[in-house]
Amino acid sequence: MILGIAVILLSSLGSYVYSERTMRVIEENDPLVYLFEIGQDVHANVTLDHSIGTFNVYFMTWQDANRTMFENMTATPITPISSFENISSLQENLYIPAPGIYAILVTTESTELQIIRVELSAIGIQTRVISGGVLVAGVGAAMLVLSVIWEHRTKSSLGEKAK
Amino acid sequence: MKHKLAKLMAQFQIEIRMSYRFPVIEGLTALIFLYPIWIAISTWQDVNIRPDTLEYFVYAEFGFSGKHLATLMTGMLQWLPIIVIVLVSFTAAKSFEDGYIQTLLTYPVERVTVLLVKIICVIVIPAGLMTFTSLFAILFVIPQSPLLGDVSIMLSGVWISILLFATLSMLVAVITKKVSATAIFGLAFGIVTPLLLSNTAFPNFVRVALDPFGAAYRYITNHSTYLMLGTEMTPLFDLQIGFGISLMISLALLAFTLWIFTRSEIGG
Secondary structure, X not given: OHXXXXXXXXXXXXXXXXXXXXXEEEEOOEOEEEEEEEOOOEEEEEEEOOOOOOEEEEEEEHHHHHHHHHOOOOOOOOOOOEEEEEEOEEEEEEOOOOOEXXXXXXXXXXXXXXXXXXXXXXXXXXXXXXXXXXXHHHHHHHHHHHHHHHHHHHHHHHHHHHO | OHHHHHHHHHHHHHHXXXXXXXXXXXXXXXXXXXXXXXXXXXXXXXXXXXXXXXXXXXXXXXHHHHHHHHHHHHHHHOOHHHHHHHHHHHHHHHHHHOOXXXXXXXXXXXXXXXXXXXXXXXXXXXXXXXXXXXXXXXXXXXOOOOOHHHHHHHHHHHHHHHHHHHHHHHHHHHHHOXXXXXXXXXXXXXXXHHHHHOOOOOOHHHHHHHOHHHHHHHHHHOOOOOOOOOOOOOOHHHHHHHHHHHHHHHHHHHHHHHHHHHHOOOOO
């Protein structure tokens, strides 16, 4: 039970908001793929440095990202989890279906060089780790209750025998 | 047969109650379970943004499997030899020193059974906890299911390493009958062997045989394109041969230890 509670506490400690940002130059034929591991939902903040032109952002699994790499980085062969097209900035929470490895693909139709800033921040809690902690804590609690019942029964049966 | 089994179970109960009292098991569990899980949680929650190249993607499946298992193994690597040596020193060598082994020998069980139960506990308890930690992490912590082959190599490395450490330090405990000698020899072996074996002049299978967990770690990290340790790859065939040799060395040591124990004089 204590172990389960410890795992829950560890996951809470591990869920502190962590963000990472990067800046890249993109143009029509040189899109960008970011790959990231995540166990909880993520907030994406994508902006253009000079706010000129538009871009597209596709949020996808890493297997889909793999496919886009082989198809010259276009979103044609894939089914993204979510897509945002012809936008000049993006501030969205991306809800992940399950903990895992995901990617975002940023493309633009602009022929000019664009400086793009990408910032990802983990939000919420790591549900899968917490469910593991709850399971271990539950098994521990059940064992504790069973041992108390067992002890009580043994004592009462010894008491009856003594009588 | 039933009677023998009951006696064996009774011997296990005595061993667990005497040598693994509170807080031994609890402390072990905290070290073996919580430390690697914490390493895994704190590593993979990071949002690692990487501008990836085609090369990374080609090896993605192997890379992710290796990366995640290696993270978990990093948490185990430093504790594995120390835990086994401490257990052997305080459950076997100490019972020679304080004379408790004499009490055990007065029970109606064979001499071999007394030592065998101690060895089994020293192997099964830490290896079982490490297996539980690995399975828990695979189910609940690491984001991508690792490859089955990698998991089996990691677990084989854990069990064979613990078997080798336990039998070797148990032999020292039986010969010297001293806690200090067992601990010093065990720690020296645990620290010096990997350092010596980092020399590539030794054939691969020898390096695997004497340090199975380290070899499994090297094999798995080399599966990951993200870790890029720059170490040479241990071929799978060498790993299997090395594991086999290590297993045979351990069994030979076990038989020799039991043989010595049955013939040694216990007490004054």
